[in-house]
Each structure stands twice: as C-alpha cells, then as structure tokens.
Amino acid sequence: MKILKLTVFLAIVSALAGGILSYVNELTAPIIANQSLAAEKANLEVIFPGGSFSEITFEDATGLVKSGYQAEGEGFAFKVEVTGYNSSSPVQFMIGFDLSGNIVGFEVLAQQETNGLGAKVAEPEFKESVVGKTVNDTINTISGATVTSTAVIKGINAAKEVYASVAGVDVSVEEPAVPETKKVSLKEDFSDNQATIISEEDGVFTIESTGYHGANVYQVTVAEGKVVSIVMTEFNDTEGIGDQVNEAYLSTLAGADLDSELDVVSGATYTSRSALAAIQLALGGTEEATSETSQNAETTEALYSDEKATIVSETDGVYTVEAKGYQGTNVYQITVSEGAIVSVVMDEFNDTPGIGDQVDEEYLAKFVGVTEVDEADIVSSATYTSKSAQAAVQAVLDYTAEKE
Amino acid sequence: MNRKQNFLSGFVKENPVFSLYLGICSTLAISTTIDNAIGMGMCVTIVLIFSNMIISAIRKITPNEIRIPVYIVVIATLVKSVELLLHAYMSTLYENLGVFISLIVVNCIILGRAEAFASKNGVLDSALDGLGMGLGYTFSLLLISTVRQILATMSLSLSNPLTTQTIFSISFDFLKDFQIPLFGTSAGAFLTFACFAALFSVLKNRSNAKATKEAK
Numbered sequence: 001m002k003i004l005k006l007t008v009f010l011a012i013v014s015a016l017a018g019g020i021l022s023y024v025n026e027l028t029a030p031i032i033a034n035q036s037l038a039a040e041k042a043n044l045e046v047i048f049p050g051g052s053f054s055e056i057t058f059e060d061a062t063g064l065v066k067s068g069y070q071a072e073g074e075g076f077a078f079k080v081e082v083t084g085y086n087s088s089s090p091v092q093f094m095i096g097f098d099l100s101g102n103i104v105g106f107e108v109l110a111q112q113e114t115n116g117l118g119a120k121v122a123e124p125e126f127k128e129s130v131v132g133k134t135v136n137d138t139i140n141t142i143s144g145a146t147v148t149s150t151a152v153i154k155g156i157n158a159a160k161e162v163y164a165s166v167a168g169v170d171v172s173v174e175e176p177a178v179p180e181t182k183k184v185s186l187k188e189d190f191s192d193n194q195a196t197i198i199s200e201e202d203g204v205f206t207i208e209s210t211g212y213h214g215a216n217v218y219q220v221t222v223a224e225g226k227v228v229s230i231v232m233t234e235f236n237d238t239e240g241i242g243d244q245v246n247e248a249y250l251s252t253l254a255g256a257d258l259d260s261e262l263d264v265v266s267g268a269t270y271t272s273r274s275a276l277a278a279i280q281l282a283l284g285g286t287e288e289a290t291s292e293t294s295q296n297a298e299t300t301e302a303l304y305s306d307e308k309a310t311i312v313s314e315t316d317g318v319y320t321v322e323a324k325g326y327q328g329t330n331v332y333q334i335t336v337s338e339g340a341i342v343s344v345v346m347d348e349f350n351d352t353p354g355i356g357d358q359v360d361e362e363y364l365a366k367f368v369g370v371t372e373v374d375e376a377d378i379v380s381s382a383t384y385t386s387k388s389a390q391a392a393v394q395a396v397l398d399y400t401a402e403k404e
Numbered sequence: 405m406n407r408k409q410n411f412l413s414g415f416v417k418e419n420p421v422f423s424l425y426l427g428i429c430s431t432l433a434i435s436t437t438i439d440n441a442i443g444m445g446m447c448v449t450i451v452l453i454f455s456n457m458i459i460s461a462i463r464k465i466t467p468n469e470i471r472i473p474v475y476i477v478v479i480a481t482l483v484k485s486v487e488l489l490l491h492a493y494m495s496t497l498y499e500n501l502g503v504f505i506s507l508i509v510v511n512c513i514i515l516g517r518a519e520a521f522a523s524k525n526g527v528l529d530s531a532l533d534g535l536g537m538g539l540g541y542t543f544s545l546l547l548i549s550t551v552r553q554i555l556a557t558m559s560l561s562l563s564n565p566l567t568t569q570t571i572f573s574i575s576f577d578f579l580k581d582f583q584i585p586l587f588g589t590s591a592g593a594f595l596t597f598a599c600f601a602a603l604f605s606v607l608k609n610r611s612n613a614k615a616t617k618e619a620k
Contacts, residue, residue: 028492
C-alpha cells in the first residue's frame, strides 16, 4: 500500500514536470529555430537576395554539410565545413543550388588558409569556376592550392548529394578534377626559387633551390646542354606534399634542354618548381640565371659569412646583409658606427606576408645602439624572421669587431 | 531581524562558494568574464528561489522516502525551462555558458538548500534563503571573474545579455604589456579561488571570535 502511494506521488510530480516542460518548449521552439536562421540570413541573402528561408533537415553521410536551407521557390543553400591545409580551423562556405540543378552561389564565410595559396579558394577566380556549373559538372582544383581546393570540392560534392536527396534531382558526383597539367617552360623566370650553385664537378652541379618551406638540394648532371639526371639529395619541404616530387617525377626530367616544356606535380607545384629552377641554373639558364651565377661568385667572396648570415657588401659603414628567415632570405641594410648599431632597415623581405612582416620598423628599431644581440627579444609567431634580423645584426657586430 | 540575518548569511558567513565550497565546478569554469558571471549567477538565483519555494510548498505532502527524487525532478524541470528560455532570448549567453547551464541540475548549492533549508521552513523564508544564497553565489562569481578578466585581458566590459549591447567597457591600455593569459585558464581560476577562499576564512574566523567574546 505504502509503495503504491510513493509511486503515485512521484508519477504525479513527474507528469506535472513534463507538462510544464512541454509548455515552455512550445513557447520557445519557434524563437530558437528563428534564431539560427537569423544568424545565417545575411549569408543566405547573398545567394538568394530577398528570398524567404526555412531550415531543412537532411541526412549527410560525410558530416561535412552543417546545415541546409530552402529558399521558397528558388532553391536550396547549404553551409559546409571542410578541413583544408590548416587543420585547426576549418574552411566554412555556403553554396546555393537553384531548382533545376545549377550552382547559383558560392561564398567562403571563414577560412584561415595560407595567404596566396590555400586562401585562393576565397578569391573571385575560384568562385567563378564554381558558380554557373550544373551539379553534373566537375570542378577543377586550383594548381598551387591543391590541398585546400580539393577539400572544398569534396565539401561541394557532399552538398550536391544532400541537394540531390532533398530536391529529388539526379546528381553525378565525381572526384575533384585535376586541371590539365600546365607545362612549364624552362625559359620562365624562376628567381623566386633562389637557386644557387653550391659546387660543380665534371658536369655534376650541386644546386640549392627553395621550394615551399625550405631549400632543397639537387644534384644535376648535365652533358651537351641536356640534363642527364637529376637527384634530390636533401628535402626540406612539407612531408606528404612536397615529397610527391620523387624519383619517378625527377626521372621524367632527364633529357630536358633549355627549350623543353616540363610537367609539374600537381599538389606539389612549389617543390616541382624548385627542381626546374635547379635544372635551369645547371643548364646555364637564362641571362638572369647566368647573372645570378656571377652574383653567386661574388657571394663566395662575401666580406663575412657565418651559418646564419652573410655580409654581401659594405659602403661607408653601411652593410648589406643577407640572412635566412622562414621561407626565403631577407636582406638588411645595417649602419654601424664605433661598434654600435646606428640603424637597421629591411631592404628585401622574402618571408610569409602577414607573419614575417611583424618584424617591422618598430622591432628593428630596438637594435639601435646595441653592441650585443639579445636573443630572447623576438616577435612571437615570427620567430624565424626575427632570428634572421638578429643574425644579420650579429654578423655585422662580429665582422666589425674582427676588423678592429 | 532573523530573516535579514538569514538573507545576509549567504554573502560571507555561509557564502556557498567561498565558505561552504559548494558548486565550485561551474564557478571555476565560467568565471572568465563578468558577463558570464552575472548570467550564470542569475540563472542559479532564479532556479534556487523557485526550487526553494516549490519544495517548501510541498514539504508537508512529500513522503520522506522519496523526497530526494522529487527534489531532483523539480530542480531539473526548472533548469531545463531556464535553459530553453535562455536559448530563445539570450543566445549569446547560452552559447558562452554551454553545458554549465544544464549542470545547474546537479549544482550542490540547489539540492543542498532544498534539503537543508526549504524542506524545514516556510515558503517566504525559503524564497528569501534562495535569493540570499543565489546572490551570494553571484557575488562570488563576480569577484573571481573580475580579477580573472582584468589580469588575463587588462580590460573589463559588461554587456546587456538581452541585446548584447555593451553597457560599459574599460581598458587599461598602459598595462597591456602585463597581461597574464594564465588567468584565462582553469589554473588561474584555482589561484584566484584559493586567494578568495583564504580571505573569507579570515573574515569568518574574526566574526566567530567576536561572537564568542560577546557570548562570554
């Protein structure tokens, strides 16, 4: 009897609680639904101006499509999130389809990809290559931004599948198409790669050539103006990406002369170009290349050189110093008087824009008056570039001290 | 007089966070900005007042054997309602507080007050106790979050949870170089919490000593 009383009491309390909750839920549900819609409304308006939107539910096996919206009588839009090159922050975009299977809008909402590379997916050029296609067309990846654009296209394909299921349209989804390999002529300008000859012996050149991250070292054997073989002896680019420039690829380059047009490995454009730059240089290259070799001859006679920095020249106490940063070599002009730094100016900047350029005038001004470099004082997140400045200053200080 | 004492005891003598050490989990987690502190404090206060009132109102008909399950059903219903209302009307706050809103259900302050006070006292007294305890909790959160927000960002700002408009914002620009990001993390929360707990301990001991002296 007692147990019955307890059960009934608890049941009544629970029933009352349930009733109250369902009332509150009924009251708030439409407001909550509106809210998530309102947050997206601005983005949806870009694709379907002046449309009236409602959120739709759908199934997505890939998990890339985050939310879907129907624009009354106009079409569907989907918000998609994919991971490109930057694994910590996904690329977020909105894609819109009309009712007959055409892609009518593509907007990148958020991305933190590398400037000038993966960030190309947010540029108008890529948008134009997507918008106007039908769901059955394939979309080309961007050469030089393969990782990011492949991820985005995967996301688009996932959205296409969802679109097909909600709109009842047949869609053929193909893997992202790699654009037809663009042949690169050896007459092109490869000065970005900063290829330099380290040594030469019986027609075998050891050449250092900058790829994406660092300098790769190649041994190029040349005979009668043609490449006999090219071997990579040191690899400093991104693992898993740059290392697609492997023996198989390099062997296709044998036999090339200056008039050849050569393939690059799609997805490893930068590393491929470093190999081509090495070949161009070994073959004697263009006039720039020859002048570069003669410049290199000068560099070997540099006034002073340590592991990190090289003093290229000096005029009236103003030193031109090269020091390696993160991607490339930065050139500094440093003025010294009586063993103390008078001014430091960045003459040529070759590091990552937006990162390395945090080493600005303000930072460089800190060196004025110093006789010893404080290695701890670096711009955080621009460590490499800061260190290149420090190395340059240190080299000048060492050199002037030695001279006295 | 008695009621007033009841109400005020929540601030120092029986401050739920610094003296009773209740509900510390959420305290440490959300006390990063004063916006969060006030939002969380208000949610807990509202739930406390209503749960105390309801539990006190039904205390005479609640069978003793199943009182805890009944309390939990009451508290869970209130928390879920508050959560839904927050999501609907203050979505930024809802997103900032996240899972800690639902966790109010198991916040020991609420069940503790239900068992220790509301089940033995009248509706009005229980409501006052809930208000006092809730404000005491809010007050503790505000103390911790003010210190943490200032040390971690060298600025302090408060915005209206309904409209997300900024009410006031001060930035100590001359101290910008002395930010201590540690205080934005849970380690900083523990440090701040420990300092305040020590301070409250001293205050409590003093007032206790005084009380015993007077008694003599």
